[in-house]
Amino acid sequence: MDPARLALIRSGTKDETRSTGSGYLIGPRLVLTARHVLVNRETGELWPRISARIGHFENGPSHTVRAELLWTPADDLDVALLRVDHATDTPGVVWGRPAGRVPLPYQGLGYPKAAAADRREAEYLRGTLAPLSGSGRHYVLDQGPAPVPGTDGGNAWGGASGAAVFCGDVLVGVVVQEPAAYGARRLLAVPAHSFVQDRDFLDHLARHACASPELVTIGVPAPRAAPGTERTPTERTLEKLLLPLFTDPAARTAYARELAGELGYDTDDYAPTTADLVALLQAHPRAHAALGQALAPRVADPAFRSRLTAFLTQARALGCGPLLSPAEFDELLQLLAEIRREQPALLHLAAHDALPYAVLPDGLARPRIEEDELGPTIEALEELPDGERVPDGSPPVPALLRLVEYVGASVDGERQHRLRAWSQQTADRIGIHVDALRERRGDAAQWAKRRRNSLVSRVVMELEHSGTADGDRYRCRIRLDRADGTRRILKDPSSEPKTPQQAARALAEAVSAARQEPGQGDHVPWVTVVVDRHGLHLAVDEWEPGAPEDLLPSWPIGADYQVSFSCPEFDRIAADRAQDQERRWKKGRTAVLVTGPACGDSRKLMHLLRTEHRDTARAVLHGPADQRQSWLQVCLALGVPVVLWDRDATGYEDAERLGELAPAGELDGLAERVRVFRSHTAAHPEERRARPSLVWEPDSSHPRTEQLHLRDPWRGTHAS
Missing domain, CATH: 3.30.420 (Nucleotidyltransferase; domain 5)
Structure with a gap:
């Protein structure tokens, strides 16, 4: 990256700059930038005037020149090529494409809005480029510096669009976007490989004496061990645990090279020692699990099994990485994503029942988990222990495996087979005792059976x-x-x-x-x-x-x-309420008490409910609002389980408004009649209709509501 090639792009009308961005000089007269920097967002048309200020303060005074648009891709990629009036003695650039899984350090120069004072100032962009993040259409750039958005609510990195992205001295992309959800900690860039082979782009390079791009593959070299005197106690402990696993140096080198390649590192000229292998295990969070998976075919030897289990257990205890290897993680993520699409609530349900005492990750706090939350949720679950007893000498069953067994017991056919196979292979690799996993699988099967039989x-x-x-x-x-x-x-x-x-x-x-x-x-x-x-x-x-x-x-x-409402507070106020409700449900399902002027005050209503309506299970309350409220409390205190009233009624003359509900009709259909009535009201808000409220205390054969001790609610909106 050459600071002297930095460009500040301005576009707008003849009299006013309307858009500002960044660019990079890739040839004597060619500047690479983002297309949206040049476009009027309201009309979609190009601004009539474009200029570029070329240079960086460390190289002396910069100079501003006129520019014109030469090229944009036909497939709507947000990049553009400008030609400037003034030619400089600038050679071409080296183009590249990141490879592998390992995040690469990146750098760039731009003119973000957050760095502007009286004028736009250059900002050194830096952070990591994560090849596995995003959709593939853009590179994801995780930022080091993360400015706070301005008071106007605009993007903090606004103006950095068009900045060239470098990994080392290789140009790999162009900054085009700042995702708002990440609070200025992330940028997106268009990959260079998506446009450098465009025929028109190549023609413009040729006409301006620039060499045809040849993409260089960029990888991260596998890590090497520090000198012996600089190694940490953790590194020395892991090295001792590894030595018994690799008595043959050639086998160690082969395993380490294979592991480094699987993790996405460049393995050219990589002949690792045991200390180098330890450095690799500590450099990548899933390396020790991946090594365990690679060595799994040899676990038939009991002595080797014991040494491998000791290594994996100690590595996790030392905080060397999560439970799963990259392959195990990817396979589980794919399986759970397929199940989530068909049963979005299953993972939440299984987690709460399989791990009732664990602090579950945020993704499981809601009944439905979104697909983009699956990865972080699995990562969080990897850290949860399972405190139940296991056979002596074997590691505990991780909570994640218990959850997978519960999910597997709730699905059928091929998905169940694949989940259980994944669980078995992972347990074998970790060294879980066969009886411990069998016990978890049995618990899961019983849970799934109960759940299917209990709606x-x-x-x-x-x-x-x-x-x-x-x-x-x-x-x-x-x-x-x-x-x-x-x-x-x-x-x-x-x-x-x-x-x-x-x-x-x-x-x-x-x-x-x-x-x-x-x-x-x-x-x-x-x-x-x-x-x-x-x-x-x-x-x-x-x-x-x-x-x-x-x-x-x-x-x-x-x-x-x-x-419908339930008010368990009356269980505390009236000691016999539960027995009264049970009696009324058994004997009075067809009886109805409808209040009218003859009911009089609360004392007369109580007399009715203790004599001729002693077993009545339903009351329909008509009358003035103040009288109706006192009657409601009498009914509930004396165990009437079903009470219906119009909270908007002002007197007995409004009784007919509830007539459409057939309040004295069949009891079992009352709640559905009320729902349909409310739906009609929502569809026809212009009609003056009743606003029915319904108390329905469940029959004793159903789960009873818990006793609550609630504070008095504030009287305000949503009150009658």
Whole structure:
């Protein structure tokens, strides 16, 4: 990289500069840059005036010359070739293509906005180029310096577009983009190999006396050991453990060369000693696991098996790298990606049941894991131990293998076979005792059988007002209740308080996860919202999660799901409530109490519920709002499990608004009738209709909600 070839590109109108970028002089009159630096983003047309300031302050004064566009690729690659008015005595450049898996150091020069004071100043770009990152269309450049974005919200690296990317003295690409998600720590570059063989590009080079590009393959040489006096205690320990594995120096050299090549290093003239092999193991995070995989065919010898297990165990204890080799990691990633596409919730479900006491990675905090989260999630799971007992003398079963067994037990056919084969091979390589893995596989099979026979009966969302000064926010815990009485927490309330929209979105994710479980079917799920008695006024059924990318109109959760309240606080207030509910469910499913003017006050209602309606399981509350609220508490305290009311009603004259729901009709279909009613209301907001609220305490044959001690909710929005 020659600083004297640095170019500051400006484009715009005759009177004003409208775009600024970087470039590099690749020939006497040719400057390579990014195409978007030259284009009016509003119209897509080229700016009429382009100039280039050539040079770097260390080489003396720079000079500005006019420039014109010569070439851009036909396939929309974001690169361009300019011709400048003034020729310099500049030879051609060496072009290259990174190879292998190992990140390469890179460098470049540009004029980013973050480095500008009164004028644009040169900035030395540097970091690592990761050949395995990205889609292949761009190189991923992980930055060393990472400036803070400006107050105007623009890209910190804006202006660096067009900068040439060098690995050593070889030009490998052109900077074109700054991904916003990485906070100025990452840039993207167009690879040189994607355009240097373009016929028109080659013609322009020839016309300007530049040699035809020949791409040089660039690799990272395999690491070498430091002198003996400079080696660390860890290096010396690993060297002692390796010596018994390689009694034949020729075998050691062959294994080390093969390993270095597999890891992506350049192995030309590489004849490693045992100390060099240790340096290789420490240079690449997965090298020791890859070596173990390469030596696995020899584990039939019990003595060699013992030495290999000791080496792998000690290497991990010394922090030399994660559990899996590159090949093992890639194979598992591919298998889990295939399963995730068909069952997005399975990995989350299996992880929470297989590893109930582990601190799981962030990718498993939500019911559905995204595909781009799989790799980081596997990496995090590699570090989790499995604390269960194993046969003496063998290493513990890693938590990741236990999870893989649970996932494998939940899929069928070829995928199950491939997952179990992967697990077996990895366990053999690590030295896991056969009985320990067999025990984990048996646990997984029993778990999968129970899960197939126990469908989700309810999705339960427990709400507690956060009491914060910023108003309408709630702590939210979401769980799945199953028909066999078991439960699983999907969303813990330790996270930040949520707005109604965020809570509704979390609920929608949980319902989606429940629907995707095997055998669950595509029925309309039942959502129970657990609140304290002051939360019964909330219009939770009207909360909207928002449509992805605004593709669909906003839609309330009560129109998608059967949403009802549960208020376990009354279990504490009324000691006999549980027994009363059980009796009413058994004896009074067909009976209905409908309040009217004759019901009078709360004392008269209590008299009815203790005499002629002692076994009634359902109450429909009409009347003034203040009277209705007191009646609701009487009904719930005396164990009435199903209560329906119109939270928008002002008096008895509004009773007919609930008539469409057939409130005294068949009980088992009431929740679905309410859902359909809410859906019609959402579709016709111009109509004045009821706003039904429904309490439905589950039958004793279903899982009961837990006792909650919630603070009084703040009275504000979403109140009747």
